[in-house]
Amino acid sequence: MEDMNPNGDSFAVALEAITAAIGADNVLTQDLADHGDPFAPPGEWYRPGAVLLPGSVEDVQAILRIANEHGTPIWTSSQGRNKGYGGGAPRVSGTFTVSLRRMNKVIEVDEENCMALVEPGVRFFDLYDHLRKTGSRLWMSVPDLGAGSVIGNALEHGVGYTPIGDHFANHCGMEVVLPDGDILRTGMGGMSNPHNWLIYPYSCGPSWDGMFSQSNYGIVTKMGVSLFPAPEVYAPGWFTLDNEEHFGTFLEVLRPLMIDGTISNQPMIINAVCAASAFGERKQWYEGADPIPEEVLDRIAATPGFGRWVMRFALYGDEPVVAHNRAKIERALTAIPGGAVSFDQYDGWNLPELTNPHHRVQAGVPSMALDQMTRWYGGEEGGHIGFSCAMPIAGKDGVAIRDLARNLLNERGLDYSAAIIVGRRSMIHVALVVFDTKDDQQTREAYAATKAMLEPAAKLGYGEYRSHLDFMDEVAALYDFNDNAQRRFAEKIKDCLDPNGILSPGKQGIWPANCR
Numbered sequence: 361m362e363d364m365n366p367n368g369d370s371f372a373v374a375l376e377a378i379t380a381a382i383g384a385d386n387v388l389t390q391d392l393a394d395h396g397d398p399f400a401p402p403g404e405w406y407r408p409g410a411v412l413l414p415g416s417v418e419d420v421q422a423i424l425r426i427a428n429e430h431g432t433p434i435w436t437s438s439q440g441r442n443k444g445y446g447g448g449a450p451r452v453s454g455t456f457t458v459s460l461r462r463m464n465k466v467i468e469v470d471e472e473n474c475m476a477l478v479e480p481g482v483r484f485f486d487l488y489d490h491l492r493k494t495g496s497r498l499w500m501s502v503p504d505l506g507a508g509s510v511i512g513n514a515l516e517h518g519v520g521y522t523p524i525g526d527h528f529a530n531h532c533g534m535e536v537v538l539p540d541g542d543i544l545r546t547g548m549g550g551m552s553n554p555h556n557w558l559i560y561p562y563s564c565g566p567s568w569d570g571m572f573s574q575s576n577y578g579i580v581t582k583m584g585v586s587l588f589p590a591p592e593v594y595a596p597g598w599f600t601l602d603n604e605e606h607f608g609t610f611l612e613v614l615r616p617l618m619i620d621g622t623i624s625n626q627p628m629i630i631n632a633v634c635a636a637s638a639f640g641e642r643k644q645w646y647e648g649a650d651p652i653p654e655e656v657l658d659r660i661a662a663t664p665g666f667g668r669w670v671m672r673f674a675l676y677g678d679e680p681v682v683a684h685n686r687a688k689i690e691r692a693l694t695a696i697p698g699g700a701v702s703f704d705q706y707d708g709w710n711l712p713e714l715t716n717p718h719h720r721v722q723a724g725v726p727s728m729a730l731d732q733m734t735r736w737y738g739g740e741e742g743g744h745i746g747f748s749c750a751m752p753i754a755g756k757d758g759v760a761i762r763d764l765a766r767n768l769l770n771e772r773g774l775d776y777s778a779a780i781i782v783g784r785r786s787m788i789h790v791a792l793v794v795f796d797t798k799d800d801q802q803t804r805e806a807y808a809a810t811k812a813m814l815e816p817a818a819k820l821g822y823g824e825y826r827s828h829l830d831f832m833d834e835v836a837a838l839y840d841f842n843d844n845a846q847r848r849f850a851e852k853i854k855d856c857l858d859p860n861g862i863l864s865p866g867k868q869g870i871w872p873a874n875c876r
Contacts, residue, residue, distance in 0.1 A: 399743025408457035438512030446829030451866035506726025535582035558584035576864035600667035608755025627673035738796030836869025
């Protein structure tokens with residue numbers, strides 16, 4: 361699909377009708393930067409033609425009705441804070457962007473069953489504030505940056521760092537407005553008077569929830585999200601490794617600790633550059649234009665609390681259980697040459713004010729402090745792209761993707777900054793491709809480097825679990841089993857649910873028939 365012309369007849373007529381339906385105050389046609397890609401290269405780049413701000417399900421239905429009538433595509437975001445992956449920008453420039461920020465109610469918190477029902481405009485900060493104001497003793501799960509949407513993060517398979525950190529896996533029940541304006545409730549919400557919509561995820565028959573994650577098949581307007589009781593003990597831990605040689609050994613030792621649940625949250629493993637970027641800018645360590653040299657990396661690694669690799673993780677639960685797991689972890693990880701383990705411990709029922717942003721995140725306390733990582737090159741004008749591959753927790757895989765990403769980034773003069781998110785049986789290697797958005801050449805090298813990693817990683821068997829707008833088609837093409845059966849199946853569903861092709865064309869490489 362070519363970029364839409366915001367001055368075209370159909371766009372103008374649709375804009376007038378939408379304005380009448382949802383109110384002029386809720387239609388933006390100027391100063392739209394906050395609804396685009398915050399790290400985009402200079403010039404024209406996936407820009408919205410207008411931003412629509414519905415305040416209710418009825419507003420969403422009205423927008424969809426008008427879009428279908430006039431054939432004007434819309435792109436949906438919850439908060440549009442998907443940093444590193446395109447923000448709230450549309451895949452087709454000039455289209456309407458529907459921002460769900462005004463739909464920001466915490467509808468219900470079920471203290472007994474540890475669930476909340478929220479709208480898509482609810483940020484992690486909002487849910488946290490609601491729990492504190494109501495005196496709840498429940499904890500939540502948050503990603504590193506808390507300004508995003510609880511629902512939006514889950515639908516993009518985003519993660520947090522508590523025992524319920526796989527956010528999509530820990531949701532239950534959705535309300536979805538389909539492209540034709542019809543309303544669907546998944547799971548037990550299919551009953552008119554369900555008593556277990558937020559606690560039992562299935563119904564009798566097919567389960568539809570997964571269709572609405574990373575897709576363009578509907579607009580999620582409500583979702584149940586998991587919470588968990590405050591633990592007796594909260595013990596955040598750190599593992600540091602002072603060498604590259606035993607990085608693979610470390611992953612082999614870590615895997616059984618994850619599979620058997622000794623470590624119950626989702627740890628994050630970061631390399632020296634990523635660790636340093638959380639606390640300062642590159643110029644504090646090195647001002648050369650070339651990739652940061654080995655001797656400087658050694659100096660960063662020697663800083664107390666750092667290392668060539670650092671893992672943050674945490675233990676939760678009753679004191680005897682935490683003590684047992686702590687001892688088991690210490691025995692396993694300190695047996696790795698160059699490895700060291702340390703812990704802090706807090707009363708989870710009376711948690712103090714935590715100053716360390718990593719400790720806050722693992723306690724489900726939202727923060728924006730770790731946004732500092734994007735300032736490595738450009739300070740306040742810094743940006744990043746996420747290159748995010750899923751793979752086994754295995755030494756050979758970790759070493760292979762480390763070497764691939766590091767070599768391709770260094771070839772383009774960029775530092776290798778890695779953040780590896782570890783799950784129960786898999787890990788996601790995120791290369792934080794950081795750059796100075798004021799530097800046109802470096803920005804374009806960052807995008808080119810990220811795109812250059814896609815195919816070599818796929819040849820090794822590693823697929824991106826999440827994609828920037830600019831690479832969605834390329835990533836979808838690499839899921840190529842049986843002549844791209846996944847994409848062909850997605851297109852069949854798209855053509856059935858959205859025959860006019862108006863809902864988020866091109867998202868995750870799923871295009872409607874009139875755009876292929």
